[in-house]
Amino acid sequence: MVAKQLEPRLKVIAIDGPSASGKGTVAARVANVLNRDYLDSGALYRLTALYARQQHINWQDESGVAVLAKNLPVIFHNECILLDSKDVTAEIRAEDIGMGASAVAALPAVRDALLQRQRNFLTSKGLVADGRDMATVVFPQAELKIFLTASATVRAQRRALQFGIANNGIEYQQILTDIEKRDQTDRTRLVAPLKPACDAKILDTSLLTIEESVEKVLDWYRKI
Ligand SMILES: Nc1ncnc2c1ncn2[C@@H]1O[C@H](COP(=O)(O)OP(=O)(O)O)[C@@H](O)[C@H]1O
Ligand SMILES: Nc1ccn([C@H]2C[C@H](O)[C@@H](COP(=O)(O)OP(=O)(O)O)O2)c(=O)n1
Numbered sequence: 001m002v003a004k005q006l007e008p009r010l011k012v013i014a015i016d017g018p019s020a021s022g023k024g025t026v027a028a029r030v031a032n033v034l035n036r037d038y039l040d041s042g043a044l045y046r047l048t049a050l051y052a053r054q055q056h057i058n059w060q061d062e063s064g065v066a067v068l069a070k071n072l073p074v075i076f077h078n079e080c081i082l083l084d085s086k087d088v089t090a091e092i093r094a095e096d097i098g099m100g101a102s103a104v105a106a107l108p109a110v111r112d113a114l115l116q117r118q119r120n121f122l123t124s125k126g127l128v129a130d131g132r133d134m135a136t137v138v139f140p141q142a143e144l145k146i147f148l149t150a151s152a153t154v155r156a157q158r159r160a161l162q163f164g165i166a167n168n169g170i171e172y173q174q175i176l177t178d179i180e181k182r183d184q185t186d187r188t189r190l191v192a193p194l195k196p197a198c199d200a201k202i203l204d205t206s207l208l209t210i211e212e213s214v215e216k217v218l219d220w221y222r223k224i
Contacts, residue, residue, distance in 0.1 A: 009143040011036075011126035013221065014134035017148035018183050018194060019098065020155035020162075022205050022213055023130040026148060029214045031128035034221070039121040041131030041138065042101060044114050046092040047074055047083055049100030054084075059103040066109035072117075095178050102182045105132070106189040132186055135197035144221055147196035148213070150206040155179055 013036075015027045024040055031038035048069045049059060057064040075082040081089045091097070104110050111133075118138050121127055129138065135145035150158075156176035157167055165171045186194040196202060201220055205213045 007141050010122065010139055010141045011124075012122060012134075012139045012142040013128045013144045013146070013217070014139050014142040014197075014200075015128065015130040015146045015148055015217070016132055016134050016136070016194065016196070016200070017130075017146075018155065018186065019179050020159045021148045021150045022158070022210065023148050025210055026205075026213050026217060027128045027130035029210070030217050030221075033214070033218060034126065034128070036126040036128050037121060037123065039118060039127055039129040039131075039134075041114075041118050041129060041134060043081060043092060044069075044072070044074075044117065045101035045105045045110075046097050047072055047081070047088070048110060048114070049097050049104050050088060050092055051083060052104065053097075053100065059100050060107075062107040062109050065104050065107060066113045069104070069110045069113035095175070098182060099178065102185045106185065106191070108191045111137075111191055132194040133192035135200050136195065137192045140197070143224055144217075145197045145200040146217055146220070147200040147202045149202065149204050152176060152180055152183065154206045 013030060015023050017023045028038050048065060051068050051072060052059055052065050055068060057068060059065065073084045079089070080087055081092065115138065118129070121129065131138070135142055153176065156172065156179050159175050159179065160167055160172045165175065203213065203216055
């Protein structure tokens with residue numbers, strides 16, 4: 001019998017998890033420490049949702065949105081994101097665009113359209129990639145897979161803090177509701193649902209500082 005060849009590991013640290021769990025913050029810092037590139041895959045879904053809105057394409061129109069996703073006129077320049085030559089770095093972070101991203105991300109043709117673009121971020125320098133399906137679909141051969149999470153209330157409190165909103169009012173309640181709604185959409189969709197890869201390490205950051213979360217990921221990395 002011929003032994004099955006193991007696929008080579010990729011120089012990728014994949015960090016998946018729900019909204020506001022701290023994926024982006026931790027992934028960017030780990031990339032910085034290891035001198036690797038960083039892929040914020042959620043930004044591509046957010047850009048797709050924004051571009052569709054600008055072009056008056058409905059977020060449910062699968063083929064229409066997929067064509068836009070395939071041809072996104074986007075430039076990542078340092079910390080800035082340009083769409084059609086316009087700086088949309090702040091605009092894509094709005095919660096309604098997050099909801100739109102979650103909606104277009106449930107469409108298989110849109111995910112297909114963005115797949116190769118995400119893989120193209122990997123160069124010999126190595127990559128730290130964050131999203132929902134980095135470990136399960138985009139880079140199943142990643143050398144390290146992390147599922148970063150935190151309770152919904154902690155995540156809502158973090159978002160509120162980020163937006164300068166108090167922790168007890170109506171606006172906070174809306175953030176919590178939006179986070180739970182987005183969790184539900186991302187976890188229950190048929191294609192590439194949010195879930196830990198079977199070989200992922202789970203990191204609950206509810207009680208951790210950013211520094212402790214980063215250190216834990218680096219610690220796992222050193223032990224590969
Ligand atoms: N332990 C922690 N780990 C990561 N981020 C944290 C932590 N504690 C607080 N934060 C904050 O949570 C907020 C959400 O983080 P972000 O990286 O945007 O999450 P995500 O990319 O998962 O949506 C940021 O303001 C970040 O500074
Ligand atoms: N790899 C990815 C990244 C994001 N998405 C979808 C699902 C998410 O709700 C939206 C927005 O993702 P993003 O990571 O920017 O959102 P958060 O910063 O975690 O709130 O995009 C996805 O389906 N797959």
